[in-house]
Amino acid sequence: MSQSPTPSPPTAPRKPARPAPEPEQVALAARRSMQLGIAMVLTMLPTFAAFPARMLTIPFGIVAVVVGVRAIAAGVRARSGSLLLPAVAAGTILAAVFTLSVASTVLVWDIQERDARCRAEAITVQARIECNDRLNADLESWRDGLLDRARGGSGS
Known part of the structure; x- marks a missing residue:
């Protein structure tokens, strides 16, 4: 028996060349x-x-x-x-x-404004550290109040 040649797979159509950008x-x-x-x-x-x-x-x-x-x-x-x-x-x-x-x-505008005033009035390094501590405490208090309200607490 003679072997018949295996058919070659069809060639995939070529993609058209990408047009050059204008x-x-x-x-x-x-x-x-x-x-x-x-x-x-x-x-x-x-x-x-x-x-x-x-x-x-x-x-x-x-x-x-x-x-x-x-x-x-x-x-x-x-x-x-x-x-x-x-x-x-x-x-x-x-x-x-x-x-x-x-x-x-913007959500903590009043805290930011109070911190800006504190830093503007701070002359010594210690005063700036106190401003930073107060900012951190105010932000933590704000966050805790927000979490309390989210949990359904009184918030006050």
Whole structure:
């Protein structure tokens, strides 16, 4: 008996070549990425300021997140395939987390304000240590009151 040749498997259809990104879209993605960098710097700068001015981080952070989302969209449209898109996504997530972190201090505004006054009046190292101790005690008391209310306690 003669052996018949085994049939060769059908060849898979080839994927069409990826179209080259348009230079205008790549330039837009790069511009938006640069804008995100600037917005991130503006978000971080107020953190070095005194307490009430530190809250400027929130609007700058919101702007950074919006710019970041627009940069991600521009990067996807540009199909650049570089590491730019993951870096922009990471920067956008960082801006969102940082903004939420600073925004959460609004919950303890009165404690933060009292601490800022204490530190402004503190002349000696001992006075600054006392301010820090008072801040920690106030935050712990606030947290305990919050937990008591969550458990259904009186909270007072």
